[in-house]
Amino acid sequence: MTQDASPKPPAPTVTYLVKVGHASAPQTLEVHAAEGDIKPWDLDSKLRVVKGRQPRLDGPLKVTGQAKYTFDISMPGMLWGKMVRASVPAAEIVKIDTSKAEKLPSVKAVWTTEARAVRFAGQDVAAVAAISPEVAEDAARLVEVTYDERPYVTDLQKAMEEGAPLVYNADQVPGSPKAPVKGNVVGPIVPRRGGPRGDVAKGLAEADVTVESTYYVPVHTHSPLETHGVIAKWEGDQLTIWASTQSISTVREGMAEYLGIDRKNVTVITEHMGGGFGSKLAASAEGTNFSGVACKLAKQAGAPVKMMLDRHEEHLCTGNAPAALMTVRLGAKKDGTLTAIHHRSFGTAGIAGGAGTGGPSGNLYANTPNCLVEEHDVFTNAGPAAPLRAPGHSQGAFALESAMDELADKLGMDPLELRRKNESSPVRRIQYDIGSKAIGWERRNKKAGETSGPRKRGIGMANGNWYVFARGSGVGAEVKIHRDGSVEVFQGSQDIGTGFRTAMAMVVAEELGLQTRDVTPHVGDTRWPEGVGSGGSNTTNSVAPAVRLAAHDARTKLFAVAAPLLGAKAEDLDAAGGKIFVAAAPSKSIGFRQAAAKMPNEVISAVAERKKQYETYRQDLAGTQFAEVEVDTETGNVRVLKVVSVNDCGIPINTLTTESQIIGAMIQGVSWALFENRILDRNVGTMVNPNLEAYKILSSKDMFEAVAIVSEIANAGNNTSAAGIGEPPIVPTLAAIANAVFNATGARVHSLPLTPDKVLAHINAARRA
């Protein structure tokens, strides 16, 4: 071994000058790109396809019922799997008797768990595979499980009490907690991102005005409409899994590991996927191993097994967004300048950790000199949480941004002015102007609740933050140009409903000078070049740069074919409108198809790998929202009239589908703010509303005017300047609605959902005050 510590030579780079930022405030910067990368799209790029409004290419299949989701796939000899789930929240399993189920002639395989400890009602206990879903359901009911029941606790606050039943004994706490464990409580956990600054006690002491409030957000279940599930099929030692997943690569790695087989022998396919919102990032899901069980049942039966969960199971064990109890303390000078932010939260992710909510408090208003975030995970006997659309951030922003509103009220300041005063993001400053104009901020009540009459309207706003997560290496793409002029792109990430496949076709069309419909995208198959799991709003920005590079390479190869036909040099050519032409003399042109017909081989294939993410412009993703509500002060009913969301997602690839995602996030946020609440019966420890009528999600009749505004920011963080959008627009919504309710009524509700009983009680309390 050598002692020589000579530094590695720096990776070769190529420098481009780019015009970045928002069009109203452009900046010219240098980007030091990795060798082989092309100049990022920026404010000067003349884009013909990208940024357009392209209806999704899989739309016709989906509106005609022809798109085959995992739930829709069947194959000859296929069996149906059904899981038996723990009916009690805490127990030791004494006995699992499957003999009656096995006696049914149509039952072909049975599985039972080796685990003995039950920690939540809904845990995997046994499973059957039978010739029809009806028989599988019969068989599951015939499995008899004997439990030795134990004390349990399902309520967040009760679990924090001394002497509460322990979900885990001290030596059983999962993971390796980096914080003290006391009873069911792990913490304080001080997150790395948005870590402590200054001295909060000093900052609060220096303040002219302080506020302190405690907020509560209940558990929200993801409730994707296609439940979790897989079809597992063995052919010899080759395993193919059709999965309703946000990450085919995770399913492959997870199943290879669980089954002890080579990952090369596992293929995972997700052609169409019916929603996930973060709950489908695991190989199965957080509280169930249905994929692994389906694979085992299929092996045992010698037949493909389809295991799709039902709606009840979906609520119990596939993940949820943690409930959180959060105390926020803010200090400010008379002019509104923040002196301190202190966020202390206790969240429950059921039997799992990861219930932190401090992201917004730690990262918004970053100029505040004193900031401390302390998070605690509290174990309860409930299904484990999973990431949900900007995990922890909607809850955390509800607390911080409600507290900011309370501070503005106490200071006698306009809440928007308070935010401007403390804003650290130049992008959000621009967004404030756009959003306040779109909602008509000047129409808000200057004094909360001042309008007369029983139906009162109000306007509120809130901010959200999110990050740029982009996988910088190991992401590939292949583009093929065939001699007949057809073009295909292959990429191993999945389209979870975001319009990812269409966006990738647009990137290829842009490079090749074609229309989007000329490009056939192939996604959702682990046999294609390496993709990413669709989490953290990272899919488009991780993959688009690799796709663009591959398309650019294919274009260069095709230009080499076209150049002699045009009597020009390849580097002097350009492509647009289905033609290849001499850039300086566009009349010298040849059709794309005509050029392809002259290819020496049947196909041009170009494979590219993504380069790293560049820290050129600012990194975090800014977003802000404005909401208008009408509150019936006689019934407490809240009606959302309008929400305006202004978001940065870099350069949007497809403006149409980008807006759709923003609208969707607002709707899910409003739904959480007004309706959603997983209720566990504290007397029996099971879920009271595991369906879609008592677990209410927003429907047509609750719909409001949803205004999605993309504030385009050229960031040159990669060669497409793409960033993420799926998650950020849900972050501010809960607080924006609560703040609008306050502006309408003068009643500050600290606990979600804003159901009529609570709103009415607060209105009455505010009247008495």
Add this chain to the structure above:
Amino acid sequence: MAKPPDHDSPASGVSRRTFLKTAGVGAAATSLIGAAPGASGPTVLGPDAVPLALKINGAARTVTVEPRVTLLRALRNHLDLTGAKEICDRGACGGCTVMLDGKPIASCLMLAADAVGHEITTVEGLGTPEKMSAVQAAFVEADALQCGFCTPGFVVASTALLRQNPSPTLEQVKDGLAGNLCRCGTYSRVFEAVLKAAKATPVAGRKA
């Protein structure tokens, strides 16, 4: 021929509940239900699979299923018509919407045997990717879908709505689609699509 159930009166015909009660009690019917003449009043079927003659998207289809099998599962698991989705399996979400004699129903709440003698229209019967209906084309154009899992239900419900009310207001569209849930949050785009389709479709006898 089995008496067509009267859906306004729970006392008549054969319901999912009576099947669940009777399954395993009576003798199995061996004739093709819907084709055999003579029988009247409630018919006891099962517990074994029975052949049923259904009329789906204008075509005669025979399916052999246990009497407890819902129309939704018969379509999806026995006829490869997977457009209608099983989402809540209890009539709360509208994802399984099909038309029964032109009226939208939750196919998860009806037994396949109860659909005998009725005209069933599924999303597959409204158009194909190559030849979409006006409603389907408007959904694509307005991006009235994200993951698309609820979309067939919305398309069928929207089609039924426009057949009943060719020129709905926004509020009437919201009423008409109140039984359909979307989790990706695409409602406003759906409203836009339905209003667009209403304008695009020439309606015989519509008042100017």
